[in-house]
Amino acid sequence: MILDIKDFVDTYYVERKNTNSTKWDLLEERFGDPDLLPIWVADMEFKAPDSVISALTERVQHGxxxxxxxxxxxxxxxxxxxxxxxxxxxxxxxxxxxxxxxxxxxxxxxxxxxxxxxxxxxxxxxxxxxxxxxxxxxxxxxxxxxxxxxxxxxxxxxxxxxxxxxxxxxxxxxxxxxxxxxxxxxxxxxxxxxxxxxxxxxxxxxxxxxxxxxxxxxxxxxxxxxxxxxxxxxxxxxxxxxxxxxxxxxxxxxxxxxxxxxxxxxxxxxxxxxxxxxxxxxxxxxxxxxxGGEWLEGLKNVILSNYAYVRETLGVHIPEAKVMKLEGTYLPMIDLRGFLAPEDTKEFVQEKCRLAVDYGEWFGEGYEGYIRLNLATHPKFVKEAVDRMVEEYKKMK
Ligand SMILES: Cc1ncc(COP(=O)(O)O)c(C=O)c1O
Structure with a gap:
């Protein structure tokens, strides 16, 4: 059975902080700040499909x-x-x-x-x-x-x-x-x-x-x-x-x-x-x-709903932010140059919004001012990240 978004999230969401997670526990090392909301690196806050957990559990128990x-x-x-x-x-x-x-x-x-x-x-x-x-x-x-x-x-x-x-x-x-x-x-x-x-x-x-x-x-x-x-x-x-x-x-x-x-x-x-x-x-x-086939379909629905939230919310509240189309992956880029000078991106994203994202310049020269978000996560984090962006944008205006 393919779980709907709420059931998928309720069933598979798991806290990653304090589990030696690169995404959550290396923020100080990677971003110089341990208290950011991590919405970077392609790694999820969801447990793997049940079939994986049972196979691993059986093997681990074998000893x-x-x-x-x-x-x-x-x-x-x-x-x-x-x-x-x-x-x-x-x-x-x-x-x-x-x-x-x-x-x-x-x-x-x-x-x-x-x-x-x-x-x-x-x-x-x-x-x-x-x-x-x-x-x-x-x-x-x-x-x-x-x-x-x-x-x-x-x-x-x-x-x-x-x-x-x-x-x-x-x-x-x-x-x-x-x-x-x-x-x-x-x-x-x-x-x-x-x-x-x-x-x-x-x-x-x-x-x-x-x-x-x-x-x-x-x-x-x-x-x-x-x-x-x-x-x-x-x-x-x-x-x-x-x-x-x-x-x-x-x-x-x-x-x-x-x-x-x-x-x-x-x-x-x-x-x-x-x-x-x-x-x-x-x-x-x-x-x-x-x-894991049904799990994957459930996950994709979560990703698409997160993407729709990002696109619609930014579209209404920060129309100058351009959200790239998402045909595949779960990692859309957003072009913030419509309202930010590229050199101010980090100050806005990290110091004001308190987010850890992948920066455009990591992906090549000339992409300063873009950020990449990871949407394979709990909708509450996506909402939090987007809402912080909207709030800080409003303060700037
Ligand atoms: C295009 C691409 N290749 C490779 C990887 C990482 O692969 P691995 O963890 O197996 O080295 C990623 C991770 O995000 C990726 O996006």
Missing amino acids: AYGYSFIPDAYYNTYSNWMEDSFGYKVEKEWCRPATGVVSALYWFMNCYTEEGDAVIITPPVYYPFFNVIRDLDRTLVTADMTENDGRFELDFDLFEQKIEENDVKLFILCSPHNPAGRVWTESELERMLAICEKHDVLVIADEIHQDFAYGEHKHTPAPLVADGKYTDRIVLVNAASKSFNLPGLLHANIVIENDALRKQFDDYAGQHIKSEKNILGHLATQAAYEG
């Missing part, structure tokens, strides 16, 4: 936490989820486990590129994409998106020009896109992938937000685009962690259909990736895909 392997049942469940959700039939042979999506990005960068190689990303984009390129001494190339009526779009000419000019070797595709909130259409994906093919660019598809696409927006896994025409240049990574609030369990899925790319990865892994599997991570992922 022995020895080395584990990922059973065939895991791959069947994962493949069923991918097929039922997106029509993508994933074969076990294509899959490799990872201890997280960001870890996998570091592995791919080392495995498929050399120092100095140019790597392209599309800001505003998830900040670890910048880090992986810089940390590993690759050359950062950006093709910034263009905002059109609250919707970020890729400028395909710029994308191709940047690839050509810089002899780009690898593209990190974020699909759905965080923080743009875009669910790429298949034709947009096809245009990106065709450009990558033309210039022989390898594509890392980070599809961790795959399960959040709303209304008519449908997520298409990159390997399915144009009936699989570009599959041979795609390395896919996704996880149940964003969808079911499991990121602390460190488990993600790598899918590489192309034999040569997979062999290259296996050779790299043979030398560099020696960690064992986290038994609780793959168990929780399997349980989420097996029994």
